[in-house]
Amino acid sequence: AALRADPASVAVAGAGGGTLDHIILGLMLRALGRQAREARFVAFPGGGPSMAAVLGGQVQAAISGWSEFAEQVKSGRVRALATTGERRLDPAVPTLRESGLDVVATNWRGVFAAPGIRPEARQALVTLMTDLHALPVWGRLLAERGWDDAFLTGPALDAFLERDRAQTEAVLKELGLA
Template identity: 30%
Template sequence: MLKVAKYLLPALVAGFAFSASAADYPSRPMEFIAPAGAGGGWDTTIRAVAKVLSDTGLVKVPMPVTNKPGGGGGVNLAYMTQKAKSDTIVSVYSPPLLLINLSGTTPLSYKNTTPLARLISDYEAFAVKADSPYKDLNDVIEALKKDPGSVSIGGTSAAGSMDHLAFVQVAKAAGVNDIKKLNYISYQDGSSLAQLLGGHLDILSTGITELLGQLKSGDIRVLCYTAPKPVAGREGIPTCREAGVPVDFLNWRGLFGTEKMPEAAVKYWRDTLGKMVQTKEWADARAQYGWDDSYLDGPEFEKFLEQSNEEYKGMLSELGMLAAQ
């Protein structure tokens, strides 16, 4: 009996040590990362998360936010890969995490991360100048069916990224053929709205929150936005489904740990973020920024990412923009 105890005791001690370590997590400051510059959607989201977690007392350690811009999120993805197994790094991402891999910008992908939770969604919208001859989405679709290149569509993102793919998805669902011929123009200098207002662009595809000021002033009309159902604060603007095209496009945002993040850390962040999304403070943050609640826990988020990756892959392939081509 004593001999058995001799071998069991170290194992029991090790077990208690692991439990204590898990119970004490996190014991060091976290490194929260926005993979882009200050002020954008990624930066705003992760700073809001850090503030709510701190204000509610759900997380006691400091959560300073670091900006790591470059490569559409690829620079940070490379950094996270170098820090695999870390339990102190949490980053925010959205569809470009998938697109930069599919387009060949980086060999790394969402599979080089640990999905923790999808938190919110914003939506794309399609706007025209107030005096545009296109009165509704159907007018645009009819013009595209006759000649896919006859309508100029602009966006801030690069060709093959969100502003482009959102419109492609809607056009394809509406029966437009030859989507490779769609006349998409990328204005990565941020001048797309000015181009629309100046009459140099027929349609602007961009995040709906970026259009609300000009919509309120009456300078533009929003034909539809890509939410699966009406969103509070968007009254008077039809969803694409309401406009007759049964398709959605989510500009989701979620949090990710490094690849092979320790299980104790993964469990902690999944549990903590699940509690955070139920707080009044988080509801207030969502209302402030016009974000729609689209929470998914880690395993469901991972399934969503797999499905989205296949959908984006199909669209890029049809556009001739898939890296494998």
Template identity: 40%
Template sequence: MKFVKKTVAALAIAVVPLAGIAAPAKVMAPGGPGGGYDGAARVPLQVMQQTGIFTDGFQVTNKGGAGGTIGLAEFVRTGKGDDNAIMSMGAILVGAIITNKSPITLDQTVPLVRLTDDAGAIVVAPNSPIKTIADAVQAMKANPGGTAVAGGSIGGTDHVTAALLAKAAKFDPTKVNYLPYTSGAEVVTSLASGQAKIGISGLSELKTFADQGRIRIIAVSSEKRLPGIDAPTLKESGYDVVIGNWRGIIGAPGMSKAGRDMWLQRYAKLHASAEWKKALADRGWDDAYLAGDDFAAFLTKEKARQAEVLKDVGLVK
């Protein structure tokens, strides 16, 4: 009888997860299903499963709103000290924290990796009289109120793109009639209904709709033209605007050094894999890998850069 008790006790101890080992990942995606944050959360882990890098499973919680700050607050509240808790994030969240004056910030989390960069696309409905980016700018100038621009959250990358475009075209960025939505799919719906005349979102979210003929891409926000996209850059069209929506992964508050190292090793192996390179190409994502301390240093600079841009275009005081 004593032997049985000892065996049961030993078995009970054996199944307790240690420092994130052999336990499913708890993943926060601070946006809706199918959106950019959702893809940034799921796709890397799916590739990790496919390649055998991480096979313990994962559960994604979608909690969108306020540019990702609602999901961030939930992640900070529920994930403290959990080495298995990670969250997708990106440029939009950095801006949203500033514009929403969020009391919860990225300083309370553990930076892990920047993974991708996604160029923006400026789009219109298929039957729109707006044929070029010059037409779009003229419409915004001539009738700002009647030329609504649909995009992501207030103060996010899409909103900043619209404001920078206005500034480059020499009209007041604060006059842009901007309609915020939670996904590229909602931007497309807004264009189809006529509520918005122009849409801005990540190319990876909009390309499928463009391929289906539901929207037309009239410009992209990348430095150079993009393969397979029959549209000029804003820069070559005479508007000196280059902006992308990078995305990455952070760890829970209080994540241990062992937990941080574990995730950094997993993402390093992911980045080196042929399967990840294929996933990037399939989704039109640019490789923007930056890990650990390098990513943390980038985040510090990015916060300052975005604060300056948001003030410069009048989105924050």
């Protein structure tokens, strides 16, 4: 409620200006009908220092990867308010969408090649990654780390990248960082 009424009254920690943490806060404010630049984002060099700031009362909230805060949540030292993905990472913690904010943002990874890659070399990379994705160890590692399976190739990947680029660019422009 405070974030909606007066975003500047809520200090939110995250890892560096212009990072995914900062962008997520901007997306949240936009979903609340506010401007990303209204955020009171306090940049720290990572999740550990951000958590220390929450525990020390220097900020009211923090945004970071689940693995950075999971132990503090499990111990009861902090309360997880929401996660930013499509699905819950913990049964007791809703997603932002479930909490009423139409925001989905994830820290994804990709395999990229030079623009002039030959079509057969590109297809070999796609096939290799698709084969690796099908291995049981891939699924085990996702489960162990609490990661979403966001494997995409071809047109689905192209569409995802364009959506991600557009939402990231919009927030960064609002913040004066692009």
